[in-house]
Amino acid sequence: MKRTVEKILHGSPFHMVGDGFRVRNYFPNGNLLGRRFSPFFLLDYHPPFDYPALHEGAPKRGVGVHPHRGFETVTLALEGSVAHHDSAGNSGTIGPGEVQWMTAARGVLHKEYHEEEFSRSGGSFHMLQLWVNLPAAHKMDPPSYQALSRDLIANVPIANGNVRVIAGEYRGVNGPARTFTPMAMYLVTLDAGATFDASLPASWNTGVLVTDGLAQLLGKENAQPQDFVLYANDGEDLRITAKSDVRLVLLSGEPINEPIAHHGPFLMNTQEELDQAFEDFKAGRFGELNDN
Numbered sequence: 001m002k003r004t005v006e007k008i009l010h011g012s013p014f015h016m017v018g019d020g021f022r023v024r025n026y027f028p029n030g031n032l033l034g035r036r037f038s039p040f041f042l043l044d045y046h047p048p049f050d051y052p053a054l055h056e057g058a059p060k061r062g063v064g065v066h067p068h069r070g071f072e073t074v075t076l077a078l079e080g081s082v083a084h085h086d087s088a089g090n091s092g093t094i095g096p097g098e099v100q101w102m103t104a105a106r107g108v109l110h111k112e113y114h115e116e117e118f119s120r121s122g123g124s125f126h127m128l129q130l131w132v133n134l135p136a137a138h139k140m141d142p143p144s145y146q147a148l149s150r151d152l153i154a155n156v157p158i159a160n161g162n163v164r165v166i167a168g169e170y171r172g173v174n175g176p177a178r179t180f181t182p183m184a185m186y187l188v189t190l191d192a193g194a195t196f197d198a199s200l201p202a203s204w205n206t207g208v209l210v211t212d213g214l215a216q217l218l219g220k221e222n223a224q225p226q227d228f229v230l231y232a233n234d235g236e237d238l239r240i241t242a243k244s245d246v247r248l249v250l251l252s253g254e255p256i257n258e259p260i261a262h263h264g265p266f267l268m269n270t271q272e273e274l275d276q277a278f279e280d281f282k283a284g285r286f287g288e289l290n291d292n
């Protein structure tokens with residue numbers, strides 16, 4: 001049974017996250033609220049943008065120290081390079097095709113910056129960040145961090161293209177991400193004329209962000225760069241045909257059927273838990289991280 005397209009989101013106007021991330025928000029920001037796209041809660045997409053070189057000693061571009069609790073931040077770099085440090089002692093740098101999968105769970109402070117060498121040379125920067133909700137049973141787990149480098153991310157060749165499996169399974173090949181609920185995340189590259197087929201449970205919320213090229217969906221509808229295609233939950237199978245060279249990110253996951261309470265950097269189940277998160281943050285219970 002083929003999935004139909006429910007709607008195509010074009011994202012918010014551009015805004016800056018800190019001074020280093022020029023993004024459109026696709027959800028929640030008025031779209032796919034609550035559990036409609038659970039377990040995925042937020043998507044910020046930074047299409048290619050050229051940053052000028054920074055001289056040595058200039059302040060870093062990015063977002064300074066801030067907290068998170070109750071979910072995971074997943075950052076995928078497509079061009080350029082991002083650095084991360086957190087109060088659990090984890091840090092890392094990712095480049096094109098790599099992923100930082102940061103499980104905030106009961107809470108971390110972290111900072112996110114353009115990597116130093118990239119900042120100094122400047123150039124095209126292209127990335128996305130996704131917030132993945134955690135089930136209530138794991139919201140207060142210890143924080144953790146997965147650096148998913150290129151050599152770890154599984155590559156499944158298909159005719160005139162390839163599927164990089166970051167999370168979940170594609171054609172029997174498993175991606176490296178450890179997730180708390182069943183989901184899939186693929187980075188798909190297609191030459192013009194190639195066809196990508198995927199089959200995922202109809203109950204899993206599924207969407208595709210087109211980052212490059214023109215993608216033909218079911219029927220005659222096309223999606224172009226910066227379009228996010230939300231699929232209906234009416235079938236398992238989706239097919240995309242590349243009208244030009246195409247790159248896209250597919251997200252699919254089993255919904256977490258629990259209440260959602262959200263404010264700023266906290267994503268919990270109840271207002272009381274949000275209040276507790278603020279109290280713990282103010283009291284310094286998220287640990288320490290310097291802003292240098």
Ligand code: MN
Binds near residue numbers: 066068110112
């Ligand atoms: Mn953050």
